[in-house]
Amino acid sequence: MEHPCTVCPNCFQPLGDEGVCGHCGFEANGYVTLPHHLAPGARIKQRYQVGRVLGEGGFGITYAGWDTVLDVKVAIKEFYMAGYVNRNHEASPNVFATLGAHRDTFNKNKEKFLSEARVLARFYEEPGIVGVRDFCEENGTAYIIMDFLDGVTLKEYLEAHGPLPPAEAIRLLLPVIRSLQHVHAGGVIHRDISPDNIMVLADGRTKLLDFGAAREVSQTDIKSLSVILKPGYAPEEQYRSKGRQGPWTDVYALAATLYRCITGEAPDDAMERMYRDRLPAPADTAAACPAAISRVVMKALAVRQPDRYQDIPAFLQ
Known part of the structure; x- marks a missing residue:
């Protein structure tokens, strides 16, 4: 280049x-490049050229990138825990973790980010997940190099199209659900599924994004909690420090996403539902949803974990 x-x-x-x-x-x-972003032109592994910022969350910054060996556009995800680290790219591309417990938390989660990248790299051929091409440690943090996806988020897709017929909503999400089943078998739980994290490509295919974000943050840190949890899509166990998370956690978020697709509304927040559950079933809303599909969605959205489908095969069945 x-x-x-x-x-x-x-x-x-x-x-x-x-x-x-x-x-x-x-x-x-x-x-405009913000001080904590990598400047365009920076290189990762001397191979991947950094471009503009595509998006930013509490755990990472995603850049457009260019693989200078294969001459293809890629996405570069940088592990960057907002509030735990800082950087001024004019001085250095390096990320500096604040001292003490913050540094320990950052390092622990960086390792988790890399271990999840290793798992995802094994699932490169999965149709419903963004492909991980490479990963590394550099600049005091970690990077995942992913396929660049040309499309819109499911959130943007729904804003443009409105509620979807149940059959279309299921067709859109099936590749993601099936691929997630294989990833769960590999020991990784996503923990952050929502319409923000699903891409609808120009040809209609869907892919799940953002596996790299590490999620084991001190649950007493409200700032980190607000970053991790998307109200309406996170089940109650994610709000509790001793809540048991597992495949059932992703089942809830998938069902919440399906509910949003069919009804046009996100479900009520799980903690609100713990206190008083007034969530109408899809069949009881204006959506023309068959009772059988409505029952499956509501069982997967059960507030208490034991009342839900415990894994994706049961949900799919």
Whole structure:
């Protein structure tokens, strides 16, 4: 690839003098790199060139990237725990963890991020999951190199299309559900499934994203809790320090996502439902949902873990 200043941080094609990409229309001149982001042009493993930020959450920053060996666009996920680490890219690309317990928490979760990447790399051929190509430690943190997906999130898809017929909602989510079954068998639980984390590609395929985010954070740290949990999609055990999480945790989030697809609304927050459960079944809403599908969704959405399907095969069945 060219020198970083001469290529577009979005599509990595040569930039013209005016700073607007003639290939994709991205306004490179107007792109502002925040101090804690890697600057466009930075390299990971001397191989992957960093471009613009695609998204950012409590556990990571995702960049557009370019594999300079294979000449393909990739996505680069950087492990970056907001509130636990800091960086100023003008001084250094390195991430610095604050001292003491924060550093221990960061290091523990960084290891988890890498171990989940190793597992996901084994599932590269799974149709319902974003493909992990490579991973490494660098700059005091860790990186996962993934296939670049061209599409919209399921959240954006639903905002554009409105509630979906139940058969279409199930068709969209089936590849994700089936692939997740294989990942669970490999010992990894996602713990953060929601319409934000499912991509609908231009050809209609769906893929689950964001496995890399480590989730074992001190449950007493409210700031980290608010980062991890998406109200409506997280079951009650994720709110408790001693809550047992397992495949049933992802079953709840999948059912909540299906509920959102069919009814147009996210389910009520699990802790609210613990106190007083007023969640209407899909068949009792304006959605034309067959009673059989409605029953399956509601059983998977049971507030108490033992009342749910305990794993994906039971849910699929």
